[in-house]
Amino acid sequence: MNQNILEGKWLQLRGAIREKWGELTDDELDQIAGKRDKLAGVLQEKYGYGQLEVEREIDDFLERWEANS
Numbered sequence: 001m002n003q004n005i006l007e008g009k010w011l012q013l014r015g016a017i018r019e020k021w022g023e024l025t026d027d028e029l030d031q032i033a034g035k036r037d038k039l040a041g042v043l044q045e046k047y048g049y050g051q052l053e054v055e056r057e058i059d060d061f062l063e064r065w066e067a068n069s
Contacts, residue, residue, distance in 0.1 A: 006062070010034030016065055021047070 006013070014029055017039070023046050032038040040054045049057060 006036055007034035012069075013062075013065065017061075020061055023047070 010033060013034075018024060018029065021043060024042065028042050032042060036058065040051075040058060043049055043054050043057065044051070047054075
């Protein structure tokens with residue numbers, strides 16, 4: 001998913017992200033604000049993902065979200 005789409009659909013994605021990664025706080029989601037690199041960093045910190053794993057997790061999540069939207 002293109003970064004512009006992630007930013008543009010952030011309000012819609014936010015709830016789905018919270019469901020998938022329940023440890024994320026509202027403050028963290030506010031700070032992420034649709035920025036993929038910030039989402040990746042927070043997920044790495046909270047869930048211990050490596051760089052490739054976090055990219056794959058985000059890509060898979062976004063592909064499934066788009067398919068179901």
